[in-house]
Amino acid sequence: MTTTPADGPPVPVPVVVVLPDGQKLTARLWARRETPRGWLYEVGLPAYSNTEDGDVQAAEYRVWVRAPEHVRPVDGVAYDAVPTERLPAPSAVREVLGPRRPSGWVLQKVGGRRPGPAVLHAVDCTDAPQNAPQLSLERALDVAERPSTRLCSLCGAAQELDPMLRGFEQIENG
Structure with missing residues (x-):
């Protein structure tokens, strides 16, 4: 929280920081x-630093701390002029669904034969091969149409790709 005097740059105001x-x-x-998880305050803690010639000088260590857990106001100090940033709250949809998964698909060949049996995984599936090339959605759908390809149920590849392969009617009628 800084105040800005009319004749100069912002001036920080005092605050009490509670150390661990x-x-x-x-x-x-x-x-x-x-932030969506609460307030953070950027504070400058008094410290010392060493100069190149071996002297010691007063310094400031800046760090973001949680408020009100680690910060207390000083009686009589106004904090309304402190630069304040408000990050947008996450959408309700994003909160319910969680973070988006990475896009892309990978093919795991079973038995090493070409074009033999294979399993199609989402790129972030724990069973997906590590260094397999990433497929686009269009290429993944082409591969998924092969009778020898199975869609992984662990990562949800089957639930995500089946409606696009077989149509959405099967979900409504199923």
């Missing part, structure tokens, strides 16, 4: 950020 061992230090508050 319970000690409390007065630090300088530079900024705050609201």
